[in-house]
Amino acid sequence: MTELHRMKSSVTCCVFGALLAAAAAGSAAPLELSVTDSVSLALKNNPAITVAEQEREKSRWGVEEAKTGQSVSAGFSHAATRARPDPSKSNAGVNTNFDNKISLVYPLYTGGKTEGLIDQAKVNLKITDLGVKKAQQQVRLDATTAYFKLLQTRNLMELNRESVDRLAAHLANVKMQHQAGTVAKTDVLRSEVELADAEQNLIRAENNHQLALASLNHVLGLSLDTEIVVKEVLRYETAAVVLAECVEYALKHRPEVGQAKASVTAAGQSVNIAASGYRPSVTATAATGWNDEDFPGLHNHNWSIGITANYSIFDSGLTKSKVKQADAAVAAASAQERNTRDSVELEVRQAYLNLKEAEKRIVTSKVAVGKAEEDYQIAQVRYHSGVGTNLDVIDAQLALTQAKTNHVQALYDHKVSRAQLDRAMGVAVN
Numbered sequence: 001m002t003e004l005h006r007m008k009s010s011v012t013c014c015v016f017g018a019l020l021a022a023a024a025a026g027s028a029a030p031l032e033l034s035v036t037d038s039v040s041l042a043l044k045n046n047p048a049i050t051v052a053e054q055e056r057e058k059s060r061w062g063v064e065e066a067k068t069g070q071s072v073s074a075g076f077s078h079a080a081t082r083a084r085p086d087p088s089k090s091n092a093g094v095n096t097n098f099d100n101k102i103s104l105v106y107p108l109y110t111g112g113k114t115e116g117l118i119d120q121a122k123v124n125l126k127i128t129d130l131g132v133k134k135a136q137q138q139v140r141l142d143a144t145t146a147y148f149k150l151l152q153t154r155n156l157m158e159l160n161r162e163s164v165d166r167l168a169a170h171l172a173n174v175k176m177q178h179q180a181g182t183v184a185k186t187d188v189l190r191s192e193v194e195l196a197d198a199e200q201n202l203i204r205a206e207n208n209h210q211l212a213l214a215s216l217n218h219v220l221g222l223s224l225d226t227e228i229v230v231k232e233v234l235r236y237e238t239a240a241v242v243l244a245e246c247v248e249y250a251l252k253h254r255p256e257v258g259q260a261k262a263s264v265t266a267a268g269q270s271v272n273i274a275a276s277g278y279r280p281s282v283t284a285t286a287a288t289g290w291n292d293e294d295f296p297g298l299h300n301h302n303w304s305i306g307i308t309a310n311y312s313i314f315d316s317g318l319t320k321s322k323v324k325q326a327d328a329a330v331a332a333a334s335a336q337e338r339n340t341r342d343s344v345e346l347e348v349r350q351a352y353l354n355l356k357e358a359e360k361r362i363v364t365s366k367v368a369v370g371k372a373e374e375d376y377q378i379a380q381v382r383y384h385s386g387v388g389t390n391l392d393v394i395d396a397q398l399a400l401t402q403a404k405t406n407h408v409q410a411l412y413d414h415k416v417s418r419a420q421l422d423r424a425m426g427v428a429v430n
Contacts, residue, residue, distance in 0.1 A: 030227040035147045037231075038220060042143035043136060043429065045221025052135035056128040059121070066121040069114035072106045080295070098296055101289035108307070111279030112272050120269040127262045134255035136429040137422075139219070144419040146216040151230045152412040153209040156405060160202040163401045167195040170393055173384075187390040194394050234411040236362050239418055243352050246425055250348045254426035257344055260337035267333040270326040277319030280311035344424065351421035358414035365407035372396070372403040 033041070043049060079099045107114065171191040177183045214224045251257055288303040312319070379396035382388025 030229045031222075032229045032231055033147070034231040035144055038147045038216070039140050039143045039429075041220040041222070042139045046139045046142075046219065047221070048135045048139055049132070052128070052132040056125070056132050059125040059128040063118070063121040063125055066114070066118040069107065069110065069117060072104055075103050075105075077101045077103075078296070096293050097291060098294070099289065099291040100296065100298065101287060103285065103287040106284045108282040108284055110281050111276035113276035113281075116269045116273035116276065120266050120273065123262050123266040123269065127259050127266070130255040130258045130262070133426075133428070134259075137255070137426065140429050141419050141423040142219045143216075145416050146212070146219045147230065147232070148234070148412055148415045148419075150209070150212040150216050150228065151232060151234055152408060153205065153212040154230065155234060155408045157202070157205040157209045159401060159404050159408065160198065160205040163397065164195065164198045164202050166397055167191065167198050167394075170380075170397070171195050174390060182386065183390065190390060190394065194397075234408060234415065236359075236411060236414065239355060239359070239414075239421075241352065241355070241421070243349065246348050246352055246421065247345050249427075250344050250425040251341060252426075253428070254344050254424070256340050257337075257426075260333075260340040264330065264333040264337055267326065267330040270329055271323060274319065274322035274326045277312060277315065277322065280309055282307065282309045284308075347424040348421065351417055351424045355414065355417035355421055358410050358417050361410035362407070362414060365403065365410050368403040369400075369407050372400040376400045 077100070079101075080097075081099070082094060082096045171188070174183060174187050174191045178185060178188050213228060216228060217224045217226050284305075284307050286303075286305045288301070290298045290301050292299040376393075376396040376399075379388055379392045383390065383393045
């Protein structure tokens with residue numbers, strides 16, 4: 001009876017373990033993604049977006065901080081003192097005083113300093129807002145590039161597998177002919193060497209595919225061992241774009257150009273802030289208080305109101321130095337803006353030319369693939385007929401693999417160049 005129970009328990013454990021394994025296998029199903037899905041995941045999970053958004057939030061509160069310079073500030077103070085008025089007199093007593101004071105301060109005029117700080121904070125908010133768009137566009141480019149890199153490495157892996165299969169089939173044929181005495185041993189050896197090289201290329205292609213998968217998972221914010229199945233295929237889609245229009249669009253919409261312009265404005269505000277030292281400041285104050293010799297000092301009520309004006313007659317050149325520094329900052333920001341515009345135009349031009357180059361390579365490589373396939377078929381027929389050589393078949397096979405590889409590379413470069421052009425132009429992320 002005990003043995004029967006033990007057998008039942010063992011069967012139950014096996015069944016339960018099998019169910020757990022099946023559930024685990026089901027939960028680890030590959031994730032099917034399109035390039036649009038990948039971009040959406042990256043925008044949701046990539047930490048670069050969070051960093052940019054927090055910088056914008058920080059700038060938003062910076063605006064609120066600057067606005068407090070135009071608001072009323074209130075304060076309360078309590079002082080407890082104990083003093084002897086004239087220690088030289090032996091009969092002098094010790095005085096105790098408790099003083100309470102509530103004060104209100106309102107800046108009527110700050111020489112333009114507060115207004116400049118507020119305007120500068122608003123410009124900084126605009127810069128960080130553009131920074132969010134910049135981060136989104138970069139993440140979209142990274143996700144798109146990583147997605148098509150995975151697709152490219154998958155296709156190259158399949159090409160290398162095809163190469164191995166063709167060389168293995170050819171080797172089997174060569175061995176049969178060698179056994180029949182129609183070809184030399186050197187044909188067998190050379191075919192075996194070529195097959196071994198092809199197998200090593202396949203191993204490298206498989207490794208590159210795994211690396212591309214991990215890279216895509218990293219960009220998407222997923223676990224690095226997540227299995228992904230790409231829905232897209234590498235196909236050629238014409239891009240009707242004009243270089244002059246691309247440059248014009250980029251100079252209007254690229255976040256970096258907007259940030260550079262805003263930096264010039266912010267630097268100009270620094271001049272106004274620095275020049276406030278040449279102007280007076282006017283402050284209105286109101287205060288009320290109580291003092292007494294007994295704690296907490298709530299008797300002897302008093303109050304005061306007033307307006308205070310301050311004007312620096314001589315500050316040893318401090319204000320002038322600040323203004324000159326601000327002027328230099330404006331000049332530097334203006335130069336940086338020009339440099340940014342030139343860099344953006346150069347980046348657009350590079351992406352555009354790379355796109356057009358890839359388009360041409362797609363056309364020529366497609367023709368090369370057709371010719372290489374025909375050449376391979378002819379070489380096989382000639383070898384079977386005893387007219388061609390083993391080297392002809394191997395060379396034709398290598399040429400076919402290279403032609404297909406070039407075509408895949410051209411398709412990948414075209415996709416990436418299109419994404420880079422969108423990034424260079426500052427195309428908004430939907």
